[in-house]
Amino acid sequence: MAITASDSFGVRALAHRVKGPRYALLGWLYATPTALFVIGLFIIPVLLVFQMSGSDWPLFTGNQGWNIPSNYQHAVTVRLFWESIRFTLVYTVITTVFLLLLALGLAMLVQESTRWKSVLRTAFLVPSALGLASASLLFYVLYSPVAGPFSDLMDSGGFTFLGTPQGALWSTVFLVIWRYAGFYMLLMLVGFQGIPDEVYDAARIDGASRWNTFRYVTVPLLRPTFALTTVLSVTGSLLAFEQFYILTKGGPDNSTITVVQLIYNVAFQGQNNLGVAGALSVIVLGALIVINVFQLRAFRSPAER
Amino acid sequence: MSITPTAKTSLSLPGDNVREPGRTRTQRLFWGIPYGIFTTALALLFIGPMIWTAVSSVAPSPGTAQTHGWGLGNYVQLATFQAGIITYIANSLFVSLLTVALTLFISLTGGYAFARFKFPGKNVLFLSTIAILMVPYSTLLIPLYVLLNSVGLQNSLVGVSLVLTMFQLPFSMFMMRISFESVPREIDDAAMVDGCSTFSTLRRVLIPAVKPGLITVGLFAFLTAWNDFVAPLILINDSDKITLPLAVANVRIQAQGVVNYGVTEAGVVVLAFPCIILFLVLQRHYVRGFMSGAFKG
Numbered sequence A: 001m002a003i004t005a006s007d008s009f010g011v012r013a014l015a016h017r018v019k020g021p022r023y024a025l026l027g028w029l030y031a032t033p034t035a036l037f038v039i040g041l042f043i044i045p046v047l048l049v050f051q052m053s054g055s056d057w058p059l060f061t062g063n064q065g066w067n068i069p070s071n072y073q074h075a076v077t078v079r080l081f082w083e084s085i086r087f088t089l090v091y092t093v094i095t096t097v098f099l100l101l102l103a104l105g106l107a108m109l110v111q112e113s114t115r116w117k118s119v120l121r122t123a124f125l126v127p128s129a130l131g132l133a134s135a136s137l138l139f140y141v142l143y144s145p146v147a148g149p150f151s152d153l154m155d156s157g158g159f160t161f162l163g164t165p166q167g168a169l170w171s172t173v174f175l176v177i178w179r180y181a182g183f184y185m186l187l188m189l190v191g192f193q194g195i196p197d198e199v200y201d202a203a204r205i206d207g208a209s210r211w212n213t214f215r216y217v218t219v220p221l222l223r224p225t226f227a228l229t230t231v232l233s234v235t236g237s238l239l240a241f242e243q244f245y246i247l248t249k250g251g252p253d254n255s256t257i258t259v260v261q262l263i264y265n266v267a268f269q270g271q272n273n274l275g276v277a278g279a280l281s282v283i284v285l286g287a288l289i290v291i292n293v294f295q296l297r298a299f300r301s302p303a304e305r
Numbered sequence B: 001m002s003i004t005p006t007a008k009t010s011l012s013l014p015g016d017n018v019r020e021p022g023r024t025r026t027q028r029l030f031w032g033i034p035y036g037i038f039t040t041a042l043a044l045l046f047i048g049p050m051i052w053t054a055v056s057s058v059a060p061s062p063g064t065a066q067t068h069g070w071g072l073g074n075y076v077q078l079a080t081f082q083a084g085i086i087t088y089i090a091n092s093l094f095v096s097l098l099t100v101a102l103t104l105f106i107s108l109t110g111g112y113a114f115a116r117f118k119f120p121g122k123n124v125l126f127l128s129t130i131a132i133l134m135v136p137y138s139t140l141l142i143p144l145y146v147l148l149n150s151v152g153l154q155n156s157l158v159g160v161s162l163v164l165t166m167f168q169l170p171f172s173m174f175m176m177r178i179s180f181e182s183v184p185r186e187i188d189d190a191a192m193v194d195g196c197s198t199f200s201t202l203r204r205v206l207i208p209a210v211k212p213g214l215i216t217v218g219l220f221a222f223l224t225a226w227n228d229f230v231a232p233l234i235l236i237n238d239s240d241k242i243t244l245p246l247a248v249a250n251v252r253i254q255a256q257g258v259v260n261y262g263v264t265e266a267g268v269v270v271l272a273f274p275c276i277i278l279f280l281v282l283q284r285h286y287v288r289g290f291m292s293g294a295f296k297g
Helices: A002-018 A021-053 A070-075 A081-110 A115-129 A132-142 A151-157 A165-193 A197-205 A210-221 A223-238 A242-247 A259-268 A274-299 B014-018 B025-056 B073-079 B085-116 B122-134 B137-150 B157-181 B185-193 B198-209 B211-227 B230-235 B244-251 B261-294
Strands: none
Touching: A021 A274, A021 B085, A021 B122, A021 B137, A021 B157, A070 A274, A081 A115, A081 A165, A081 A223, A081 A259, A081 B025, A115 A165, A115 B025, A115 B261, A132 A165, A132 A242, A132 B025, A132 B211, A132 B244, A132 B261, A165 A223, A165 A242, A165 B025, A197 A210, A210 A223, A223 A274, A242 A259, A259 A274, A259 B137, A274 B122, A274 B137, B025 B261, B073 B085, B073 B261, B085 B122, B085 B157, B085 B198, B085 B211, B085 B244, B122 B157, B137 B157, B137 B230, B157 B211, B157 B230, B185 B198, B198 B211, B211 B261, B230 B244, B244 B261
């Protein structure tokens, strides 16, 4: 007994000692690498993008001084500005709706732990290990009218995947869903796991049918998961770049230019105007914050409203 | 969206309990056949494109480096593309391993600081780290391009690794913080009573305890860095310094503007192979990292 007492006394004395100023100093010491990275590579660049958006800043000659608000006036008149916004929004809505519905379906299909279902789960998840760029290159070949497995079909049917604006849009949506469905399925499974067994027991005792259990138990309790997956998918789709850069290069006829592609083009391809690119970036950042705040509000449960 | 850690790790789910009672063996068999066909088709839809690419990269096809018979012609052509595929693999490995090392070091020390210490500015620093998620990649890459130029890291693979590490921080820091927080405090207290400093407590006691978290963070950092396309696209100018994804995207278009699909397929296989192997080997960990509730909405 004596040993226990002295032990716990020692721990308490220690707790006193380490809560002093020396302890705070050690805390800062361990947090220093984090602080350096966050300040140097995140906070300073964010401030810099605001400065750029208010300055005349060509790519090769650097900062030429303030010119507020000329970059912003210029930004909204950049060729394809409104077209790219419209296209990005359409792409985002289509991708998010299909991706989340499919992910939910897949999650329900594999949620029980049988051997076959874990094989299925792995199959759905493997594309998530590929990079978006690799997946885009893979589908670039698959969709090809020359080398793809559908080339004969395309020949006889007289159509191409990437030849028309609609075709290019849906082909890209398919690629993105193929790449991300497994990952979103995993997020849905995490959501399922957060629903306590007792709730399902109660529903069964009450004689709820499968559909009613899904509709009135699973769906409402998955609200936080739907919020997370929607925010992730919407944010990711609004910032789409690689899939279009590799697969469609913005074509045909600039019909698949996204906002981020536009920023990239203004900054590095042709105009080389970092000031206008900065202004466009600030506009995107602002829009994203507004959209996310709106989404999180929409997903708040009625009790919190 | 509140993110709360939980301790559940099993993959068995509540749905297990709602299997309808009273289905006879024949009924199950009757429904089992269409179910089996449907799920197999679905699985093939996900795996098929990868298998097709792997097979056709060695299959004979006109207009590629492998026109007659099966063989590795496309890979041979890929190997001698510009600076040589080995250079690009080396560049990608350098970026990936440096990113993994930096991410592990920063999220380990930072996670420890956030989980175990009280210091002024702690919450501001943690929220700033998480806020990296809110800011679009492209918004940051343009100022980062200017900033890295001004400190002499233009056109440098180290610069690319620094940027990729920064983008990994929100996920990694969150993951390591909850990993440390799920280790009972009594363990560090006991180690400190035994005379360990905070550093030796971390090294001898806590690192083994948070190993699953470190593996998840490391795997994610590797996959992201190996596959990243945009950061090297913007930050690297020299064609012998680019990473593998950019090199494969470039190899598509041959001198006369003709697309060489065979080499592209070989390139996709080289890009995807390490990721798929790593994923299959560490899948248990990867899935568990998520299922342990790191992303509970």
